[in-house]
Amino acid sequence: MFDLQRARAAFPGLQSESVFFDAAGGSQLLGAALDAQALYARTSFVQLGASYPASCLAAERVAAGRAAMAELVGAGAASELVFGSSTTQLLANLALSAAFALAPGDEVVVTDIDHESNIGAWRRMAALRGATVRTWAIDRASVESGGAALSLDALDALLTPRTRIVAVTHCSNIFGALMPIAAIAERVHAAGARLVVDGVAYAPHRLVDVRACGADAYVFSTYKVYGPHLAVLWVRPDWAAQLAPINHEVLGQALPYKLEPGGVQHELVACLPAVRDYLAGLSGLPASTEVRARLADAFEQIAAHEATLAQRTLDFLNGRKGVRVIGPTTADPRVRVPTLSFVVEGVRSPDVVAAVDPTGVCIRHGEFYAGRIISALGLRAQGGVVRASMAHYATLAEVDRLIAALDAALPR
Ligand SMILES: Cc1ncc(COP(=O)(O)O)c(C=O)c1O
Numbered sequence: 001m002f003d004l005q006r007a008r009a010a011f012p013g014l015q016s017e018s019v020f021f022d023a024a025g026g027s028q029l030l031g032a033a034l035d036a037q038a039l040y041a042r043t044s045f046v047q048l049g050a051s052y053p054a055s056c057l058a059a060e061r062v063a064a065g066r067a068a069m070a071e072l073v074g075a076g077a078a079s080e081l082v083f084g085s086s087t088t089q090l091l092a093n094l095a096l097s098a099a100f101a102l103a104p105g106d107e108v109v110v111t112d113i114d115h116e117s118n119i120g121a122w123r124r125m126a127a128l129r130g131a132t133v134r135t136w137a138i139d140r141a142s143v144e145s146g147g148a149a150l151s152l153d154a155l156d157a158l159l160t161p162r163t164r165i166v167a168v169t170h171c172s173n174i175f176g177a178l179m180p181i182a183a184i185a186e187r188v189h190a191a192g193a194r195l196v197v198d199g200v201a202y203a204p205h206r207l208v209d210v211r212a213c214g215a216d217a218y219v220f221s222t223y224k225v226y227g228p229h230l231a232v233l234w235v236r237p238d239w240a241a242q243l244a245p246i247n248h249e250v251l252g253q254a255l256p257y258k259l260e261p262g263g264v265q266h267e268l269v270a271c272l273p274a275v276r277d278y279l280a281g282l283s284g285l286p287a288s289t290e291v292r293a294r295l296a297d298a299f300e301q302i303a304a305h306e307a308t309l310a311q312r313t314l315d316f317l318n319g320r321k322g323v324r325v326i327g328p329t330t331a332d333p334r335v336r337v338p339t340l341s342f343v344v345e346g347v348r349s350p351d352v353v354a355a356v357d358p359t360g361v362c363i364r365h366g367e368f369y370a371g372r373i374i375s376a377l378g379l380r381a382q383g384g385v386v387r388a389s390m391a392h393y394a395t396l397a398e399v400d401r402l403i404a405a406l407d408a409a410l411p412r
Contacts, residue, residue: 001284002301007393010278011226019361019398023224024173024339024368024389027204030226032274037228040270048266058266065269066256068276071291073218074209075234082233082256083264087200087221088117090233093246093259094196094217095121100244102164104130109158109166109193111136112372113149113174118167118198118219119372134158136168138376146329149177149373155184159191166195170202170213174370174385175327176310176339178202185214194239200224204391205306205337207299210234226391227275228268233259282392302392303333309390309399310338316403317342322411326377326385338394341385344410349383355409361402363388 008014011028020028044058066078075081084090102108108126110119112135126133136158139151149172159166166188171178181197188195197215199208204225210218216239221231235243235255245251245258252258280291282298310331317323322345328336344352349365356363366384367374374384388402 002282002305002392004305004393004395007282008395011393014393017360019394019401021361021363021388021390021394021398021402023204023391023394024176024201024387025224025364027224027226027391028393029223029228030271030274030278032278033227033271036271036274037267040267045267061270062264062266065272068273069222069232072208072272072276072279072295073203073232073234074207074211074292076211076237079255080210080234080237080240082235082259083269084231084233084260085229085265086117087115087198087219087231088121090219090231091117091121091196091198092124093261094219094233094235094243095125097243097246097259098165098194099125099128101242102126102129102131105162106131106164107134107160107162108132109134109136109155109163111138111150111168112376113138113172114167114169114198114370114372115173115200116369116371118169118196122165122167122196131164132162134163136166138373140376143175143327143377146325146327148180149175149327150179152180152183152187155187159187159193161192163188163191163193166193167198168195169198169200171199171205171337171339172327172370172373173201173339173368174373174387175325175341176201176336176389177327178206178334178336181213181215189214201337201339205299206303207296211236222268222272222275225275226278228265228271230265230268235259305392306338306390307331307333308396309394310336310340312396312399313338313340313388313390313402316406320406320410322346326379338390339387340389341387343379343382343385346411349386351383352386352406352409356402356405359401359405359408361398361405363402 012031013028046054048059070078194216196217199220203220216236219233223229240255247261280294283294326341353365
């Protein structure tokens with residue numbers, strides 16, 4: 001049984017009157033992660049790689065952080081992971097590295113539903129190498145009827161023997177719909193191409209399994225997964241071996257260093273065991289059970305609790321005159337995560353949020369760096385969508401505060 005009070009107690013920021021429903025922008029930070037960062041800074045804030053004891057301790061802590069993340073995402077080894085300051089930065093690095101193998105006339109497929117970080121990097125790479133960009137466009141009719149945003153038939157029509165890379169999100173950061181990554185991976189691999197998956201909107205809500213999902217590269221930001229301002233990129237070893245280094249030559253041909261120019265913030269990597277341990281600790285399974293099994297159990301509980309939050313919110317939104325939910329109108333955890341967007345007839349989205357702000361319920365409006373989808377859905381004049389995005393530590397009482405605030409703010 002999901003222990004919500006225990007979860008909430010782990011986040012110092014939740015000792016607040018505010019209701020944080022901007023989790024898709026960034027989650028709260030675990031107190032234990034903050035403590036780990038302070039411990040690192042107090043007792044091992046030195047350079048790695050020397051033989052003196054403090055340097056060895058620092059190296060050990062960073063290695064433990066890398067190993068914790070490998071466990072959290074199901075990587076085969078910590079050396080399959082690359083860290084960076086953000087997902088945007090890591091995708092830019094990956095695209096720069098992959099550009100060396102791209103020839104004029106090669107093709108790259110990007111969507112128009114992704115966050116710009118997983119579109120712009122590939123568009124720039126293609127422009128640099130004279131490659132062709134093909135857009136996997138949103139299925140507008142399907143979104144408007146609450147269905148899937150991307151059609152597999154449309155992907156089939158885009159794939160050719162020249163396709164080298166397909167970049168797609170695991171989950172929409174606007175409306176929380178889950179994408180069928182396994183089915184996409186099958187098609188992309190049958191075409192001989194590589195699949196790059198943006199897991200930023202997925203990883204806070206479901207257990208990531210990089211090897212099983214079919215991606216060739218998988219990336220997300222840890223500051224949305226209860227940890228510090230960092231991001232992590234996994235690359236399938238056979239692709240990693242082919243990628244060109246973008247770091248000092250002396251650092252060689254292997255991950256992580258060849259894709260980690262500038263290095264990483266060591267004190268932040270040192271926080272990551274706290275994130276793994278917190279999530280595994282949400283499981284009801286005995287502490288002696290293998291970590292991945294405890295993580296899987298914990299995320300099942302997270303998904304079930306989050307579905308109750310989404311259900312109550314959607315019951316209100318779906319039933320309110322003049323409100324249109326964007327994307328799935330169901331709370332089914334097989335279909336969506338609790339990242340909920342809507343528009344209100346006759347009221348611009350910034351005005352909805354301005355009316356909610358004084359109540360202490362933190363939501364926001366806009367395009368969330370996914371402007372292409374906002375344009376494709378014709379929502380620009382509306383000021384984008386209103387987005388209420390929840391994490392597993394939210395309560396139904398907080399959802400009721402959101403509903404009361406919206407009830408007062410929206411026209412009847
Ligand atoms: C789906 C998605 N992808 C990528 C990003 C970019 O992440 P970062 O801020 O780490 O660059 C975001 C940020 O909101 C996002 O929601």
